[in-house]
Every structure is written in C-alpha cells, then in structure tokens.
C-alpha cells in the first residue's frame with residue numbers, strides 16, 4: 001500500500017521522559033512516532049529510570065538515550081539544535097514547574113530552555129497534584145507561551161483513584177505532534193462534518209442502519225483540526241473516540257436528527273463535508289411497543305431528508321462535499337450526484353473493493369470536481385482525509401478569487 005504522506009517523515013523529535021507512572025507508555029510512543037516517519041532521540045530524567053530502563057527506549061528509538069547534563073558536554077545545546085520538535089511524555093508536575101520557571105538543573109530542563117521550536121507536553125499525575133493551583137498556574141504560563149498541551153484525561157489513575165490526571169492516549173499525543181507540523185490552510189474556517197451511519201427505527205428496539213463505522217469522517221475531523229479549522233462534528237452512532245479539539249460535537253441517531261443538527265449551525269459555516277452514510281429510507285411508522293414475532297412482517301418505507309441536495313439548493317451555500325459509496329466502480333453515479341445535488345465535490349469510494357470502504361483503516365477514493373477527477377491509490381484513511389482537504393483547499397482558493405458570494409460571506413462573518 002502506498003503511504004506517501006507521513007506527516008512526521010524526516011522530522012527529528014527530541015522526547016523527554018520524566019518520572020511518572022505513565023513512563024512505560026513512552027516505549028509505545030517512540031515506536032508510533034517512528035512508524036509515522038520520525039527520528040526520535042530520548043532524554044530521560046534520573047527519576048524516570050525508576051519506572052523504565054534506558055535500554056528499552058534505546059531499542060525502541062534505535063538511538064542513544066541521553067540523561068546527564070555532564071555526560072556529553074554540548075548535548076544541552078546540540079540535541080535541541082538538531083530537533084524539529086520537543087515532546088515531554090509523561091510530563092511530571094516537577095518538569096512542568098521547572099520549565100514554567102526557567103529552571104535548568106538537569107539535561108531535559110536545560111534542553112527545554114535552549115530549544116527554539118514547538119514543545120508538546122503530556123501532563124500525567126495524581127488528580128490532587130493536577131488540581132493544585134500552583135501547578136495550574138505553571139501550566140497556564142507554559143500554554144500562554146505557546147507550549148502545546150495534550151491531555152490529561154479523566155479515568156482510573158495509577159494509584160487506583162478516579163479523577164483527572166491520566167496521560168493522554170499515545171494516539172492523541174501523536175495527533176498533537178502532527179498538528180504542530182501541519183499547514184494551517186483552514187485556520188478559523190468553520191466546517192460542519194458528518195460521520196457514521198444513522199438508525200431508522202421500526203420500534204423501540206429495532207432499527208435499519210448500515211455498515212458505516214465513522215472512521216473516514218473522524219479521520220477528516222482530525223485532519224481539519226490539525227489544519228486549523230473550527231470543526232462541528234455531527235456523528236451517527238459510532239464507537240470511535242471523539243477527536244480532541246472539536247468546536248462542538250452532536251451525537252445523533254436518525255437522518256432527520258442529523259439534518260436538524262446541521263441546519264442549526266449552517267448559517268455560520270464555510271464548508272460542509274458529508275462523510276456520513278445517512279439512511280435513504282426510514283420506516284413510515286415507528287411502533288411504540290416492540291413488534292411481536294408472529295408470521296410475516298411487511299414494512300413501508302419513506303425517504304429520509306436528502307441533506308446534501310437541500311444544502312446544495314441554498315442561495316449562499318457553503319463549499320459542499322458529498323460522498324458516494326458505491327458497490328462497484330460506478331463513477332458515473334458519483335458524477336451524476338455532483339451535478340444533481342449541486343455539490344462542489346464528490347468523494348467516490350467503491351465499498352466492495354479490497355481494503356476499501358466500511359470499517360477498515362484504509363480507503364481507495366476518487367475525488368470528483370466539475371472539471372477535475374483525481375483517482376488515488378489505496379491509502380490510510382488519515383492520508384485520504386489529507387488528500388480530500390487538499391482538494392477542498394484548492395476549491396476554497398478558486399472560489400475566493402472568483403466568487404463574490406464567498407467573499408461577502410467571509411466579510412460578513414469577519415464583521416460580526
């Protein structure tokens with residue numbers, strides 16, 4: 001499978017591992033960063049070695065692990081100078097306090113002071129430490145200076161207590177690091193994005209749905225956030241984790257609910273991307289009680305709202321992206337949809353192709369615009385999401401040049 005777009009390809013990341021209970025997760029983090037194409041050098045604090053051995057991180061990173069400020073006299077200058085980004089995971093209350101106050105008493109804290117690029121921290125500690133107002137002041141000070149924070153999450157802590165303080169999931173830390181390197185061509189753009197299936201109920205326990213998992217839509221949400229957009233995600237039932245950094249999130253069940261949630265926010269929206277698979281039909285009648293099992297059952301269906309078409313007909317419509325999931329290479333149907341629905345773009349995918357479509361992490365898509373067609377090879381949904389946004393960005397630029405309506409909409413929003 002071609003996987004050309006590794007956001008972290010050729011990036012040098014200097015990872016600080018400190019003495020928190022989550023230190024063992026650093027091994028996974030290093031591996032995942034390397035999978036994304038990065039080269040990783042690790043600095044361990046003395047306390048972190050009580051939780052994890054340098055050897056584990058040396059094996060994971062494939063590089064020497066640094067620790068003492070006097071082991072290699074120029075490492076506190078050279079390591080940061082060669083890094084594109086510094087990350088600290090887990091970040092103890094201690095390193096956050098030291099960094100916020102300019103203390104440089106070991107290799108990691110000294111490197112943080114001499115580093116000129118972006119820093120990502122993943123705080124991790126007991127909730128009592130996290131709640132401490134002095135710690136919170138230190139954290140605010142760092143974020144005010146542009147340090148990017150990811151997590152912590154709520155949940156069961158290493159000590160067995162429940163509360164806030166769990167280090168963010170490794171995938172979320174990776175997401176934040178990727179976002180530090182992403183272009184911000186959607187900065188402040190408002191995007192309504194739909195994802196997942198809908199459920200159309202027959203009775204209180206039975207419904208008609210489809211195989212959509214929401215993976216493509218959630219991947220687009222993450223890419224939009226990385227590229228600076230304000231994202232409103234309207235999601236049908238999905239077991240995926242809500243992406244961090246959303247402006248708002250609406251959980252809906254039926255196609256009608258999806259439509260209503262979208263129309264509430266449509267007036268202030270620049271772009272609508274409909275990656276969801278809302279049902280096309282819904283039972284005419286929803287029974288109040290569970291239908292009894294007796295003989296044959298026939299059900300009459302009605303059409304659900306055609307959201308794409310409805311938005312396409314709006315006078316000042318936002319940039320509109322629809323999806324066409326087809327069984328077979330029916331590009332003709334996708335092209336017809338582009339015209340019929342008055343969309344700016346249709347993303348076609350053949351859900352019966354191997355590795356493509358529902359519930360997998362890869363997709364093979366064709367991006368169809370009025371005078372352009374781009375067929376892409378099988379790739380991860382994250383990469384497909386980036387490709388879709390590249391095409392949207394291109395459409396956005398063209399409309400800004402030629403479309404007075406878009407300019408008016410943009411000016412109107414700016415004035416408010």
Ligand SMILES: Cc1cc2nc3c(=O)[nH]c(=O)nc-3n(C[C@H](O)[C@H](O)[C@H](O)COP(=O)(O)O)c2cc1C
Pocket residue numbers: 017018019020021022045046047048091092093094095124125126129
């Ligand atoms: C078992 C154990 C677990 C600890 N877990 C954490 C933690 O998750 N977060 C934290 O801020 N401190 C934690 N500490 C305290 C730090 O290890 C201590 O503050 C240390 O000085 C941190 O040093 P460093 O920031 O240089 O790594 C823990 C201590 C022990 C003994």
